[in-house]
Amino acid sequence: MREKDQNVCPHCQIGRLHLRLLTYVHVYNGTLVSVPNTPAWECDFCHTTDYDNNALMRIEALVGQAGPPPNRHRPRPKPELRNKHRAYSVEN
Numbered sequence: 001m002r003e004k005d006q007n008v009c010p011h012c013q014i015g016r017l018h019l020r021l022l023t024y025v026h027v028y029n030g031t032l033v034s035v036p037n038t039p040a041w042e043c044d045f046c047h048t049t050d051y052d053n054n055a056l057m058r059i060e061a062l063v064g065q066a067g068p069p070p071n072r073h074r075p076r077p078k079p080e081l082r083n084k085h086r087a088y089s090v091e092n
C-alpha cells in the first residue's frame with residue numbers, strides 16, 4: 001500500500017507521476033535561461049508538471065553563483081534599413 005502511494009500526484013491525488021525530460025525555461029534578471037533535458041514529474045491525470053527539486057537546485061546554484069549568462073543578443077536593423085537611416089549621417 002505504501003509503495004503504491006509513492007508516486008501519487010500531490011495535486012489531484014488520483015494520477016501517477018512519471019519522470020519526463022523537459023526544457024526548463026526561466027528568466028533571470030531579464031535573461032532568458034533555457035535548460036534542456038531537465039527532469040520533471042508529470043501527472044498522467046491532471047498533467048501538472050513539477051520540475052525535479054534536485055535539478056532546480058542545481059540550476060539555481062549554477063545561475064546564482066555567477067549570475068545569469070551574459071545576454072549577447074543585440075538586435076540589429078536589417079541592412080537596407082540601416083543604410084536608409086545612415087544615408088545622411090557621417091560617422092566619426
Ligand SMILES: [Zn+2]
Nearest residue numbers: 009012043046
Ligand atoms: Zn494530478
